[in-house]
Amino acid sequence: MRYIFTFFVLFFLLWSCSSTKKATTTSEENMELNISDEEKQAFNAKGAQDTVRIADEETAYEIIIIDPGFNSWLYSIAQPEGYYSQEFLESRNNIYVINWNQRVLNPQRYNPNLYEMQIDYSPNIDYGYEVNYKLYNYFLYFQRKYNQRLGPFYPRIN
Template sequence: MKYLLPTLFLAIIIGCSVQKKESVPNNLDPQLENNTIRIANDSLEYEIIILEPGFNAWLVTQRPRGYYGQTYLEQRNRIFVANYNIRANNPSQYGPDLYPMQIDYEYDVDYGYEVNYLLYNYFLYFQEKYRQRLR
């Protein structure tokens, strides 16, 4: 159970981010409240939800927003998402615990800086915590 869905991470990118909101759905364990990040714009259809114990604490130790340009983040995310999805599509080789579902990240969609920043940092966190290489 070492990797019990470490990715309570649900990168459900269904559209474009603009605004950061931290919230927890009512049906979640209260202990997860400080480990939940939701980025969404309610008028659009894009959001990213990260439910990962320790991610918030780790994130504050990383380079601040604005350090990387959006183009850089998008390029890195394309590589990370492609490699992540390859592993998600091969559960017999990589196991379904670390890669439970594909990430729907379309390369031609402008998700905005905040979504790309958090997704990029989640991938860095994921690689460090679970000793994976998605490069």
């Protein structure tokens, strides 16, 4: 009888310690996004795919980012376009690209699954605001998600 009582007490303790799981849904009304209707449609269409194509139509430069979560992070957490100056973005991107490429070339020290390909970025070329903006935000997202530091700056959103 004593063993049965102990068993029920242990069972009750384990059962009472489990947390309840509550399903949460996020609707567009609850998210405060500063984006146009066209961008919302593109975001909804690409949300499951999570592939971001960064291109500047004037300069014909393009970056394709395939990283789950970046697209939603870009539209919900990152600062809006126009927040940073192009000079700021170019200077930070230059530092981040140099460190990124050094890590790609050193797979024994850095995870080759994180740093797969080099980025061809030249400070002498004007890539346009959109390319620099999204590349900079990808570096912020990458550093925060994978707990990496690509430069002397702490990757923060402000």
